[in-house]
Every structure is written in C-alpha cells, then in structure tokens.
Amino acid sequence: MRVAMIGTGYVGLVSGACFADFGHTVTCVDKDAGKIAELKAGGIPIYEPGLEQLVAANVREGRLCFATDAAQAVREADAVFIAVGTPSRRGDGYADLSYVYAAAEEVAAQVEGFTVVVTKSTVPVGTGDEIEAIFKRVRPDADVAVVSNPEFLREGAAIEDFKRPDRVVVGVSDDRARDVMRELYRPLYLNETPMLFTSRRTSELIKYAANAFLALKITYINEMADLCEAVGADVQQVARGIGLDGRIGGKFLHAGPGYGGSCFPKDTIALVRTARDAGTPVELVETTVKVNDERKRAMARKVVKALGGQVKGKTVGLLGLTFKPNTDDMRDAPSLAIIPSLQDKGATVQAFDPVGMDEARALLTGVDFKDDPYAAAAGADALVIVTEWDQFRALDLDRIKLLMRQPVLVDLRNIYKPDDMAARGFAYSSVGRPAG
Ligand SMILES: NC(=O)c1ccc[n+]([C@@H]2O[C@H](COP(=O)([O-])OP(=O)(O)OC[C@H]3O[C@@H](n4cnc5c(N)ncnc54)[C@H](O)[C@@H]3O)[C@@H](O)[C@H]2O)c1
Numbered sequence: 001m002r003v004a005m006i007g008t009g010y011v012g013l014v015s016g017a018c019f020a021d022f023g024h025t026v027t028c029v030d031k032d033a034g035k036i037a038e039l040k041a042g043g044i045p046i047y048e049p050g051l052e053q054l055v056a057a058n059v060r061e062g063r064l065c066f067a068t069d070a071a072q073a074v075r076e077a078d079a080v081f082i083a084v085g086t087p088s089r090r091g092d093g094y095a096d097l098s099y100v101y102a103a104a105e106e107v108a109a110q111v112e113g114f115t116v117v118v119t120k121s122t123v124p125v126g127t128g129d130e131i132e133a134i135f136k137r138v139r140p141d142a143d144v145a146v147v148s149n150p151e152f153l154r155e156g157a158a159i160e161d162f163k164r165p166d167r168v169v170v171g172v173s174d175d176r177a178r179d180v181m182r183e184l185y186r187p188l189y190l191n192e193t194p195m196l197f198t199s200r201r202t203s204e205l206i207k208y209a210a211n212a213f214l215a216l217k218i219t220y221i222n223e224m225a226d227l228c229e230a231v232g233a234d235v236q237q238v239a240r241g242i243g244l245d246g247r248i249g250g251k252f253l254h255a256g257p258g259y260g261g262s263c264f265p266k267d268t269i270a271l272v273r274t275a276r277d278a279g280t281p282v283e284l285v286e287t288t289v290k291v292n293d294e295r296k297r298a299m300a301r302k303v304v305k306a307l308g309g310q311v312k313g314k315t316v317g318l319l320g321l322t323f324k325p326n327t328d329d330m331r332d333a334p335s336l337a338i339i340p341s342l343q344d345k346g347a348t349v350q351a352f353d354p355v356g357m358d359e360a361r362a363l364l365t366g367v368d369f370k371d372d373p374y375a376a377a378a379g380a381d382a383l384v385i386v387t388e389w390d391q392f393r394a395l396d397l398d399r400i401k402l403l404m405r406q407p408v409l410v411d412l413r414n415i416y417k418p419d420d421m422a423a424r425g426f427a428y429s430s431v432g433r434p435a436g
Contacts, residue, residue, distance in 0.1 A: 001184055003027070004073035004080045006103045008035060008066065010046055010158065010262065010329065011120060011151050012083035017051065018162040020058035022187045027073035028066050039066045047328035047355045050159045074110040079180055082107070082131075083120040083151075086266070093269035095124050104131045108138035116177045118147045122207050122267055124274050128171065128200040145177035148200045150207035155262070156326030167194045171203025208274070211267040212285045217252040218259045219288045222295055225255035225432025235432025236414060255431045257334040257386060257412040258295035260323035265292075265332040296334050299412055300341035306410045306429050307382050312346030315405070317380035319373050320387025320413075321364075322356035330359040334412075335386050339364055352376035354389050378403040388413035397424055 001024045005016040008030035016028040030036050035045045042059075044052045058064035067073055074080055084099040100121055107117060117135070119128060132146045148171030153161035168188065170181045178197060185195060198206070225235040235255045243250030259265070268289050275282040304311050323333035330336065333356075339349050343366055350368040353360060357369050370376040373392060377383050377400045385392055393415050401407045401424065409421060411430040421428035422436030429435065 001025070001078045001180065002076050003184070004029060004070060004077040004107075006070055006074075006080060006082050006107065007084035007099075007121070008032075008039070009083065009085065010048070010155055010327075011153065012081070013039075013044075013046065013055070014048060014051065014153060014158040014162055015081065015083060015120060015151065017054045017058055017064060018159060019184065020061075020064035021054060021163075022184075024063065024184065026058075026064050027077075028064070029070045029073055030066075030068065033068050036066045036068045047326075048155065048158050049326055054159060070106055071110045074107050074115075075112045077111075077115060079116040079118055079184060080107050080111070081118045081120045081149075086121045086123055086270075088266040088269055092273070093266075094273045095122070095266070095270040097123065097127060097130070100127065101130065101134060104134045105138055108135045108142065108144075111135075111139065111142050111144055114143045114145075114176060116147055116180045117144050118149045118181075119204075120149055120151050122150060122211075122263065122270075123148075123204055124208070124270055125201050125204045127204060145172070145174035146200070147172045147174075147177050147181060148203035149181065150203060152207070152210065155329055156324060163188075164191060165193055167196055169196045169198065169203050169206050171198050171200035173199065208267055208271040211263055212271050212282070212288070214252050215259050215264040215268050215292070216284060216288045218254075218256075218264075219291050219295075221253045221255050222258060222431075223291065228432040232434055233432075234434060238432075255414065257299045257338065257431075258292045260296075260332040260334050260336075262323075262329055262331040265289075268292075296337035297341055299334065300338050300345070302412075302429065303338075303342060303382060303384055303410050304345060306408050306427065310345070311342060311381075313348075314346075314381040315348045315350060315379055316342055317370075317376040317378075317383040317404075318349055318351040319353075319376060319383065319385045319392050320356075320389055321351060321353035321360045322387055325387055325389045328355045328359055330356055330363055333387075335360070336363060338384075338386060339367060350376050350380065353387065354391060356387075374399060374403055379405055381405050382408040382410055384410040384412065385415060386412055388415050397421075397426070401425060 003026045005012045005028045008028040016026045020026040082103045086095045089096040128146050172178050228235040239253035242248050243253045321335045352370045407426045409426045409428050414430045418436030
C-alpha cells in the first residue's frame with residue numbers, strides 16, 4: 001500500500017514509520033520545513049525511544065521519505081492519513097479543526113483514483129461528515145471514502161503501542177475502504193489484535209470516551225490520595241487493593257500532581273463541549289476537568305506547606321518538567337502550573353529535566369535551568385520530584401542531602417519510600433501516603 005501521512009508530529013511520524021516498517025511505502029508530509037529538513041538529514045525532531053532507529057532503517061530500505069509538499073504523495077496514495085494537531089481553541093475549549101480542514105482541502109485538490117482519506121487526528125463527532133463535504137465541494141469528481149481511525153498510542157511507548165495496540169478502531173461504511181484498512185493493518189493480525197469496525201461517528205466518539213475515562217480514573221485516585229492524607233491511609237495500597245479487582249484494573253491508578261500532556265486536557269474539554277451542544281452534558285467529565293485544574297495549584301501549596309508555610313526568598317529545586325517521562329512534550333505539563341505558582345509566592349526555582357529543557361525554556365520565565373539533578377538540588381530549601389524519569393529513581397540521596405540547604409523532599413510521584421526517606425534524615429512528603 002502507498003500511504004501519505006499529512007502532519008509529521010508525534011502521531012504522524014510514529015504512525016508513518018510503523019506503517020513503513022509493516023512494509024508499506026510511506027511519505028510523511030509536514031508544512032514545517034525545518035522539521036522535514038531535519039528528518040531528511042537523518043535527525044528526529046521529537047524525543048521518542050526507538051524512533052530514530054526505526055526511521056533510519058525504513059528510510060534506508062526506501063519505504064519512508066519526507067516532503068513539505070503533499071501533492072505527489074497524495075496523488076500516488078491508496079490511503080491519505082490526516083494526523084495534524086487539534087488543539088483546544090483559545091477561549092472556548094472546542095477542538096480547533098482549522099488544521100484538519102486545511103489539510104482536507106489540500107488533499108482534495110490532489111487526489112487521483114480511489115483514495116481512502118483517514119482521520120487519525122482526534123476529532124469531535126461529525127468531523128468526518130465535514131471532511132466529506134469539503135471533498136464534495138472541492139472535488140465533486142473525486143472517488144474517496146472518508147474513514148475515522150483514531151490513534152491510542154502513548155508518547156514514550158509510542159512504537160510499542162502502535163505495533164501492539166490493545167485494539168484498532170476503524171469507523172467506515174465503504175467496503176473498498178474497509179479492505180484497504182484491513183490491508184494496512186494486516187501485520188497486526190499475527191498477534192491477533194482486535195479490529196473494531198464501527199460507524200464513523202461511533203469511532204470518533206470512542207477516542208474521546210476512552211481519554212475522558214482514563215482522565216477520570218486518574219482524577220479519582222488523586223481524590224482518594226487527598227482523602228488518604230486526611231484520614232491516615234496509604235493510597236498506593238488502596239490503588240492496589242482496588243486495582244487487583246479485574247472489573248477496575250490496576251492501570252492509571254497512580255496518584256500524582258494531576259494529568260497533563262497533549263491529549264487529556266484538550267480532549268476532556270472538547271468532549272464537554274460536544275456533550276453540552278448535544279444537550280446531554282457529561283457532568284462526571286466536567287467535574288474531572290475542574291478537579292484536575294485545581295490540583296496543580298494544590299501541588300504548589302503542598303510544597304509551601306513542606307517549607308513551613310512560606311516560600312518567599314527560598315529556593316526550590318525541581319526535577320522533571322515534561323508531562324511524563326520518556327518524552328520531550330511539555331504540552332499542559334503540571335510543571336507549567338506548579339512553577340509559576342511557586343514563583344508568584346516568592347520562591348526562586350531551579351530545575352532539571354533529561355530532555356525537556358529546550359522546550360521548557362520557551363514556556364517558562366525566571367527558571368534557572370541546571371545540567372543535572374544534583375545541580376538542581378544544590379543550595380535548595382526543598383527538592384520537588386514532578387516527573388518520574390528513571391534517573392530520578394536512583395539518586396544518590398546522601399549526596400543530595402549534603403548539597404541541599406535543608407533536606408526537604410516533596411515527591412509528587414511517590415517514587416521513594418516514606419520509611420527509607422525518614423531513616424535517611426529527609427523531611428519527606430509524598431502524595432496520599434503517611435509520613436515515614
Ligand atoms: N501526541 C499523542 O500522544 C497523541 C496520541 C493520540 C492521538 N493524538 C492526536 O493526534 C493528532 C496529532 O497530534 P500530535 O501530538 O502528533 O501533534 P503535533 O503538533 O506533534 O503534530 C502535528 C503536525 O502537523 C503539521 N501540520 C499542520 N497542518 C498541516 C498541513 N496542512 N499539512 C502538513 N502538515 C501539517 C504541523 O506542522 C505538526 O508538525 C491530534 O489530534 C492529537 O489529539 C495525539
């Protein structure tokens with residue numbers, strides 16, 4: 001199969017490279033000329049484990065190439081994927097579909113022969129109908145089928161998720177398009193990946209329903225963590241105690257500073273908008289959004305409390321800036337709320353992240369970026385773990401303690417044990433667990 005991938009970001013690049021690895025011939029297209037130039041020169045514009053080798057191997061085999069202009073790739077394609085961004089629209093939280101519609105117009109102008117147009121971007125219910133209308137308007141003669149195929153990969157584990165997904169969801173009504181989608185994902189039949197064929201609208205909604213459910217699950221355990229702190233219980237044991245119940249499941253039950261990232265915040269708000277417009281508000285999701293927003297500020301207050309009630313004139317060292325480990329993605333990262341909140345209260349912040357600091361520099365002001373975790377701890381009145389990068393799990397704690405002005409450690413990811421930390425002489429606080 002020949003594939004054109006419109007949009008070469010986290011999803012487009014990973015999907016394009018994986019489809020090429022399945023044996024298809026893929027052109028990844030992006031408007032960002034710098035990104036395409038970097039890829040053509042053998043570089044990778046994002047941090048994603050294993051991606052550099054996967055891209056290099058498929059480029060070498062002649063199955064993957066890059067372009068700024070979609071025309072040729074679209075003309076030759078059996079399937080054109082739209083994988084452009086759908087950020088929150090400023091002001092009202094609706095998904096901003098301008099990139100999707102612009103891409104659809106560009107594709108419509110070029111298609112030749114029967115072509116499956118696949119929306120991989122996360123888009124509200126009914127977007128496929130709009131894309132179909134664009135094709136009818138721009139190219140009434142074109143033979144296209146518009147399909148929904150939402151992506152469920154996680155940054156940091158994106159290749160594994162794409163190649164071994166829990167399921168593939170395809171919203172399609174055209175039989176020829178269904179055959180093309182089956183052929184594209186054929187290698188997954190080997191590991192018996194369930195392939196769920198639905199209507200296009202159902203497929204579009206599945207993606208939002210999944211993300212909102214996961215956001216809700218995280219928020220639920222975060223509220224349980226607050227309750228644990230108030231009543232002297234341990235949220236990790238509560239999570240294990242409920243997670244072993246097969247009806248609940250143990251994943252997404254890690255208490256922390258609140259969800260962030262490129263998907264949950266925008267997708268939950270977009271779902272709220274869709275549901276309100278449909279006259280059936282999703283009040284659980286609305287509450288999840290509110291509780292999660294509040295939580296990030298509460299995390300700054302937790303640091304203030306650990307420092308005896310005020311941080312004015314104090315130095316806070318911060319470990320981890322990205323919204324989760326193994327990505328350089330800073331979109332809606334909890335650090336973006338926690339740091340300004342501490343600065344507003346008069347603290348000086350020094351921080352370290354293994355890969356996110358270039359991104360972070362553009363988004364944060366007044367932060368002293370350090371070269372390693374020890375430099376971020378040096379001279380600090382408190383050290384806060386915000387993102388659980390592996391390298392923060394095995395810190396030389398005696399060295400950290402010597403470097404700090406006072407040994408106050410706030411662990412927002414519960415990666416250390418309260419008893420151990422107390423024995424080492426730290427004033428240690430974490431999320432939803434009694435002090436050691
Ligand atoms: N990032 C994730 O983990 C993830 C997971 C599942 C689904 N999604 C969804 O996938 C979509 C893409 O997300 P992302 O994180 O990859 O976004 P991204 O911002 O990393 O990438 C989007 C890319 O599209 C390019 N682009 C925009 N308009 C274009 C056009 N007309 N022609 C060519 N290129 C164009 C941009 O330059 C950018 O490089 C979103 O809808 C998102 O919700 C993301």
